[in-house]
Amino acid sequence: MLLRCCVISVLGLFLLPGTYSGVARKDTHVDITDQTTLLDGIGMRAAFRFLRSWMFNIVGRTGQRISGSFLQEQIPSDVPFPCNVSLGDINVIAAMGDSLTAATGAAASGFVDLYQENRGLAWSIGGQWNWRNVTTLPNILKVFNPKLVGYSLGDAYPFHRDSQFNMAEIGAVSYDIPYMARAMVQRIRNDPRVDWKRDWKLVTIAIGGNDICSFVCTMRYPEQLPAKHRLRLQRTLRYLRNNMPRTFVNLVSVPSVSKVVMLQRKPFACESLHHGECSCWIGKLYNQSDSSRERWSKIQDEYIRVEKEIAESAEFRGLDEFAVVYQPWSLNVSMKMNGKDTDYSLLSYDCFHMSQKGNA
Numbered sequence: 001m002l003l004r005c006c007v008i009s010v011l012g013l014f015l016l017p018g019t020y021s022g023v024a025r026k027d028t029h030v031d032i033t034d035q036t037t038l039l040d041g042i043g044m045r046a047a048f049r050f051l052r053s054w055m056f057n058i059v060g061r062t063g064q065r066i067s068g069s070f071l072q073e074q075i076p077s078d079v080p081f082p083c084n085v086s087l088g089d090i091n092v093i094a095a096m097g098d099s100l101t102a103a104t105g106a107a108a109s110g111f112v113d114l115y116q117e118n119r120g121l122a123w124s125i126g127g128q129w130n131w132r133n134v135t136t137l138p139n140i141l142k143v144f145n146p147k148l149v150g151y152s153l154g155d156a157y158p159f160h161r162d163s164q165f166n167m168a169e170i171g172a173v174s175y176d177i178p179y180m181a182r183a184m185v186q187r188i189r190n191d192p193r194v195d196w197k198r199d200w201k202l203v204t205i206a207i208g209g210n211d212i213c214s215f216v217c218t219m220r221y222p223e224q225l226p227a228k229h230r231l232r233l234q235r236t237l238r239y240l241r242n243n244m245p246r247t248f249v250n251l252v253s254v255p256s257v258s259k260v261v262m263l264q265r266k267p268f269a270c271e272s273l274h275h276g277e278c279s280c281w282i283g284k285l286y287n288q289s290d291s292s293r294e295r296w297s298k299i300q301d302e303y304i305r306v307e308k309e310i311a312e313s314a315e316f317r318g319l320d321e322f323a324v325v326y327q328p329w330s331l332n333v334s335m336k337m338n339g340k341d342t343d344y345s346l347l348s349y350d351c352f353h354m355s356q357k358g359n360a
């Protein structure tokens with residue numbers, strides 16, 4: 001009986017793929033993202049892993065699918081690789097982030113598929129197949145350096161081997177990044193394929209979508225969130241600078257949530273899933289209105305400003321073995337493609353995460 005309750009309640013958490021940690025952190029008064037709960041305990045972790053592995057097998061490996069509108073166009077084999085820069089110096093690639101970095105549902109064709117993390121297809125860290133049909137950063141780097149290690153090999157959860165140095169956790173928030181950085185350093189350092197001191201490492205950090213979508217509206221002082229974001233990024237970057245020799249960090253701006261969740265006439269599945277995945281913007285649970293959305297939108301703009309400021313701050317400039325580059329991805333992202341106002345094939349089944357094509 002107890003087991004069954006446990007299974008049911010944990011499955012309940014699964015019903016909100018992007019936001020399960022929101023359910024876990026119930027207190028709606030003080031900074032819910034800053035709390036540790038029972039669910040963070042060692043015992044819970046084992047149970048949680050077991051359940052997730054079970055779910056993994058139920059869903060199956062969706063990332064191996066070779067047809068569907070979610071796939072990018074294959075680049076023919078007679079087209080040569082288009083550029084000629086020497087990127088061969090990077091030996092190790094890693095990433096931290098949330099479900100966008102986990103490539104949740106990138107190959108999804110139905111609801112259940114959203115439980116699969118198609119990490120091999122993630123734009124920043126997926127290395128499945130090759131650049132012709134999965135045009136990702138690792139697959140491009142592999143052209144220059146076939147010995148590259150760290151990219152995700154295929155569908156996996158973070159504790160699976162195939163995840164490699166992809167540390168992303170679905171539902172992760174800015175608060176989780178310093179912890180993820182420590183776990184990442186440990187994972188890379190212990191890997192016998194890596195020459196810790198000599199290899200150059202490329203790390204992509206992309207976080208913040210969940211803060212803006214699911215947590216900002218549950219906080220008492222949401223306007224403090226950007227300042228906290230700054231501290232966490234600062235702490236993370238200092239830690240990496242001091243502990244991870246020869247590292248190049250891509251700091252990717254927080255995704256522009258309104259561009260996807262405020263789409264008009266979206267499919268029914270998306271309409272309903274957005275209630276769970278972006279509950280600060282969609283639905284009535286938190287008295288959402290245009291003015292509340294305006295408020296969250298300002299906080300999002302602050303996030304972007306803070307990220308840029310940190311990446312460009314003097315303490316990370318001009319160092320021989322450490323660099324941070326700000327990637328303003330969200331500023332110019334557009335769903336307009338191929339003459340359509342919104343090209344849904346860029347998005348996953350939930351119109352929130354990106355499809356394989358969107359990743360590429």
Ligand SMILES: *[C@@H]1O[C@H](CO)[C@@H](O)[C@H](O)[C@H]1NC(C)=O
Pocket residue numbers: 065066067071074129130133
């Ligand atoms: C991508 O290319 C690999 C190797 O050529 C092939 O095995 C795989 O099926 C292709 N995937 C898709 C989606 O076309």
Ligand SMILES: *[C@@H]1O[C@H](CO)[C@@H](O)[C@H](O)[C@H]1NC(C)=O
Pocket residue numbers: 082083084
């Ligand atoms: C790439 O570099 C090689 C050798 O340096 C040169 O022969 C070739 O023309 C270059 N290709 C492009 C597309 O610039």
Ligand SMILES: *[C@@H]1O[C@H](CO)[C@@H](O)[C@H](O)[C@H]1NC(C)=O
Pocket residue numbers: 285286287
């Ligand atoms: C929504 O508005 C109602 C009525 O104004 C109020 O009682 C309720 O506490 C509000 N809920 C939230 C989450 O702000």
Ligand SMILES: *[C@@H]1O[C@H](CO)[C@@H](O)[C@H](O)[C@H]1NC(C)=O
Pocket residue numbers: 328331332
């Ligand atoms: C966004 O796109 C426009 C037009 O394509 C370009 O002029 C502008 O520089 C871009 N902005 C950024 C921040 O990349």
